[in-house]
Amino acid sequence: MAIAGQAFVVGELETPIGRVPQVAAVLAWRDRWGTLLVRLGFGRMRYTVEPGLYGVGAPQKDSPVLVTANYKLSFDHLRAALAGLDAWVLVLDTNGINVWCAAGKGTFGTAALCAQAAASRLGQLVRHRRLVVPQLGAPGIAAHSVKGQSGFAVVYGPVLARHLPEFLAQGMQAAPAMRRKTFPLVERAVLIPVELVIAAKWVLPLAVVLAGTSGLFGPASFWENVREQGGWIVAGLASGILAGTVLTPLLLPVLPGRAFSLKGGVAGLLAALLFLAAFFSRSEGAGNPLAGLAWLLLIPAIASFFGMEFTGASTYTSLSGVKKEMRIAVPLQAAAALGGLFLLVWAGRVP
């Protein structure tokens, strides 16, 4: 797509280096719809803007240059934060990955920044020699190297784009709270849909296989068995997924332990107890203790696994820590899941 053909480009700015596309600082329904879709996990890896130089408002020679990634969600957060301000926006090509993750991978990095600054002829565009880089871009950027290679000084902006107006108004100074990455309830909650969609993709085939197995091994005819047990199988697996992907993120600070697999396992235990209460009260005489024990193993195992998967979406886990907890948790999860599956099949054979 051509840089000017993008829907959020509303005009052109005449500059010493030629025409620069001017973008809207107000998000349109189309942008909000796009945000909703990627938050639900659709097209998340192809949600991009064209890398290059853009302007917001009516930027001049002295206007700040703000650097970002070409993930459209990042770009939209930035321009929405700039309503009423005049600024240049330099978009690096990170293959549609957000600033923090791209910095961790090096695509949002010193070389890419210097190359894009040169390609966009920033030196002729602005009179100052400062680039405002998001603080979470720092794992990929060596500020002193950027200065040496491009002549531009890197000024680290706040963690959140919405603090930019205050940061700029304070003469590019960030209050300590703006430098700290927190992980409040709202930020955890918006991540849930993607986790849920990913988990469902893994577990739906398992539900089909389990229902089929219960049909084959059960006491009655295939379809009668599936009808009898399929509902409980879907409910049991759903309990595990919901505990790991919804309950764990929501209750993260209050769940015991520090390891995410432990937090997920505890959430799974709570869900398993709720499930078993229903299982033993509603199934007419079929409240098989073996099947109950099977779900007591399966639900926490599934929840622990998906709780552990949430490390990737969280904002404070280290690789060393993740490796350590995986060494302990993955064998336990596998043992509990296999034991549970075995018991479930066995329980199905008992009339």
Next chain:
Amino acid sequence: MKRLLYLKGVATLRLEQEACIGCGMCLTVCPQEVFAMAHGKKVRVSEPDACMECGACMMNCPVGAIWVQSGVGCAQAVFNTMLGRSGEACGSLEGKPGSGC
């Protein structure tokens, strides 16, 4: 709100305090307030368990006084690496540029 901390005593962060010139770049870039300025001259590691090993401090230390085995704390990336998949949505630990969360 109580601050969220991950596992104790695992972060690989090392600070060579003799080399530190007290410029404060690590304090600026660290999103977890791991460092503190000691007597206005040199930095010290005040919250080692808060370190998430993102590597921002190491990248931005002009005198190379900080070392950390940097990486992304993501269980799926660890799985992808073990399974030899680098083209996955969330990438692997040594994924080719272009993959990543």
